[in-house]
Amino acid sequence: xxxxxxxxxxxxxxxxxxxxxxxxxxxxxxxxxxxxxxxxxxxxxxxxxxxxxxxxxxxxxxxxxxxxxxxxxxxxxxxxxxxxxxxxxxxxxxxxxxxxxxxxxxxxxxxxxxxxxxxxxxxxxxxxxxxxxxxxxxxxxxxxxxxxxxxxxxxxxxxxxxxxxxxxxxxxxxxxxxxxxxxxxxxxxxxxxxxxxxxxxxxxxxxxxxxxxxxxxxxxxxxxxxxxxxxxxxxxxxxxxxxxxxxxxxxxxxxxxxxxxxxxxxxxxxxxxxxxxxxxxxxxxxxxxxxxxxxxxxxxxxxxxxxxxxxxxxxxxxxxxxxxxxxxxxxxxxxxxxxxxxxxxxxxxxxxxxxxxxxxxxxxxxxxxxxxxxxxxxxxxxxxxxxxxxxxxxxxxxxxxxxxxxxxxxxxxxxxxxxxxxxxxxxxxxxxxxxxxxxxxxxxxxxxxxxxxxxxxxxxxxxxxxxxxxxxxxxxxxxxxxxxxxxxxxxxxxxxxxxxxxxxxxxxxxxxxxxxxxxxxxxxxxxxxxxxxxxxxxxxxxxxxxxxxxxxxxxxxxxxxxxxxxxxxxxxxxxxxxxxxxxxxx
Ligand code: PEP
Ligand code: MG
Numbered sequence: 001x002x003x004x005x006x007x008x009x010x011x012x013x014x015x016x017x018x019x020x021x022x023x024x025x026x027x028x029x030x031x032x033x034x035x036x037x038x039x040x041x042x043x044x045x046x047x048x049x050x051x052x053x054x055x056x057x058x059x060x061x062x063x064x065x066x067x068x069x070x071x072x073x074x075x076x077x078x079x080x081x082x083x084x085x086x087x088x089x090x091x092x093x094x095x096x097x098x099x100x101x102x103x104x105x106x107x108x109x110x111x112x113x114x115x116x117x118x119x120x121x122x123x124x125x126x127x128x129x130x131x132x133x134x135x136x137x138x139x140x141x142x143x144x145x146x147x148x149x150x151x152x153x154x155x156x157x158x159x160x161x162x163x164x165x166x167x168x169x170x171x172x173x174x175x176x177x178x179x180x181x182x183x184x185x186x187x188x189x190x191x192x193x194x195x196x197x198x199x200x201x202x203x204x205x206x207x208x209x210x211x212x213x214x215x216x217x218x219x220x221x222x223x224x225x226x227x228x229x230x231x232x233x234x235x236x237x238x239x240x241x242x243x244x245x246x247x248x249x250x251x252x253x254x255x256x257x258x259x260x261x262x263x264x265x266x267x268x269x270x271x272x273x274x275x276x277x278x279x280x281x282x283x284x285x286x287x288x289x290x291x292x293x294x295x296x297x298x299x300x301x302x303x304x305x306x307x308x309x310x311x312x313x314x315x316x317x318x319x320x321x322x323x324x325x326x327x328x329x330x331x332x333x334x335x336x337x338x339x340x341x342x343x344x345x346x347x348x349x350x351x352x353x354x355x356x357x358x359x360x361x362x363x364x365x366x367x368x369x370x371x372x373x374x375x376x377x378x379x380x381x382x383x384x385x386x387x388x389x390x391x392x393x394x395x396x397x398x399x400x401x402x403x404x405x406x407x408x409x410x411x412x413x414x415x416x417x418x419x420x421x422x423x424x425x426x427x428x429x430x431x432x433x434x435x436x437x438x439x440x441x442x443x444x445x446x447x448x449x450x451x452x453x454x455x456x457x458x459x460x461x462x463x464x465x466x467x468x469x470x471x472x473x474x475x476x477x478x479x480x481x482x483x484x485x486x487x488x489x490x491x492x493x494x495x496x497x498x499x500x501x502x503x504x505x506x507x508x509x510x511x512x513x514x515x516x517x518x519x520x521x522x523x524x525x526x527x528x529x530x531x532x533x534x535x536x537x538x539x540x541x542x543x544x545x546x547x548x549x550x551x552x553x554x555x556x557x558x559x560x561x562x563x564x565x566x567x568x569x570x571x572x573x574x575x576x577x578x579x580x581x582x583x584x585x586x
Pocket of ligand 2: 458
């Protein structure tokens with residue numbers, strides 16, 4: 001038996017067998033396809049060729065700049081292979097006539113080509129065989145990468161992986177997944193966020209658990225305390241089963257808060273909303289008592305698929321979310337791809353960026369792909385007549401970006417007016433405050449929008465310079481760092497002075513200790529993973545606004561996060577012993 005301590009990423013306790021998930025080692029398999037599947041395989045082939053070409057052009061350019069033209073020529077030869085009619089025609093023929101999957105069709109054509117070329121005596125032709133081999137591997141790699149990961153588990157399992165990207169996680173069938181366990185990741189990595197959205201217990205940041213496990217090993221995952229037990233003894237299983245029951249009882253006990261207002265003992269009411277990633281979550285978060293959606297992360301609509309969602313599809317989805325949430329509101333965030341959420345279809349760097357979280361992400365990506373951005377804005381505006389929709393723009397870091405974004409929105413609104421398509425003319429517009437730069441110019445931004453939502457997941461990473469998904473420095477990722485508290489205070493004050501309201505959709509809003517300080521700082525709206533809403537409501541309902549204001553003033557005089565946490569615990573632990581537990585392990 002081995003007990004490992006990681007980062008508690010999503011609450012709950014599960015006991016089960018491990019399924020080791022290695023998407024990077026996708027196997028090349030021969031699979032029969034149906035007649036209906038032929039077109040899809042051919043589309044995938046063409047997409048992989050295009051993607052590979054773009055990569056090669058990029059590499060060629062770099063080699064040309066760094067090493068010289070002579071070496072860059074190799075890549076011209078590779079590009080020619082990609083245009084070779086024999087290769088293209090033969091792969092397509094195999095897919096159509098032999099009804100086999102594209103990767104296998106490509107693999108067998110490459111095999112034929114390289115073996116027939118390398119058996120010839122001619123040196124030039126032999127070299128071409130090497131080219132074909134090289135390029136074939138790259139093309140095959142791209143094909144495998146863009147394939148949907150097939151995760152059809154027959155029995156329920158605990159999913160163990162080195163890293164689960166958001167696009168992998170978004171494809172999982174949650175019915176069969178008991179828990180997630182990963183080597184990498186932090187509490188606010190998108191994998192952790194998705195685990196909470198799916199209400200699946202998770203522990204991340206375990207560093208090397210994948211290398212210590214074998215398929216089918218029994219595991220206990222305690223997502224409340226961040227513990228994983230490998231091959232537990234029967235006594236330990238019994239102990240954790242008891243904890244599991246206790247936790248479930250505690251959660252059931254909170255269920256009666258569902259229809260009660262999120263109001264302090266002295267009658268101060270806040271808005272308690274949920275963050276969602278997929279439309280299906282709306283019903284679930286309502287069950288937890290959310291009053292609307294404070295953040296809808298629309299980029300999940302773009303992940304793990306082979307085509308972009310078109311205007312109609314998006315309109316349909318946004319409409320459904322708005323309708324179901326009505327009379328409460330839905331804050332739809334425009335695409336936040338980039339960073340750790342990558343789509344195959346947008347103008348993103350062909351080669352990985354060395355600092356993707358500082359790169360072409362969120363609003364930057366949208367401003368570089370205006371057509372795609374406009375399609376999304378049209379869809380949101382068209383859906384706005386079916387409910388109460390607000391729009392928020394992610395990762396604004398300067399005023400020009402906001403001005404440009406609003407200009408594009410105005411153009412789209414003009415287009416719709418010309419087409420006589422109705423939309424909510426008074427739709428509220430907000431920005432996410434998630435860079436230190438945005439905090440420092442909050443006064444200027446507030447003049448141009450209706451509201452703010454503070455995205456602390458990123459704000460913390462950019463302010464403290466600590467990667468939110470890196471388990472090795474997770475101890476530095478600290479919401480209650482005095483710098484973060486000062487920035488939040490500054491933002492709330494700047495907005496309030498201009499009559500604008502401020503919400504928070506970063507995970508900090510759902511952190512038991514932090515929410516008390518945020519309440520005292522005057523935050524108007526709290527938005528969080530649905531599962532934690534009942535606990536936060538319990539906290540809000542157990543204190544008075546004046547107690548919260550007092551603690552906010554007192555912590556602002558302290559020097560370290562540790563002191564801040566100790567003071568809040570000392571002050572509130574009697575009232576809130578159970579609900580504060582999560583903060584000790586997060
Ligand atoms: C944030 O950064 O706090 C946020 C809510 O956005 P995301 O987690 O999707 O980056
Ligand atoms: Mg963010």
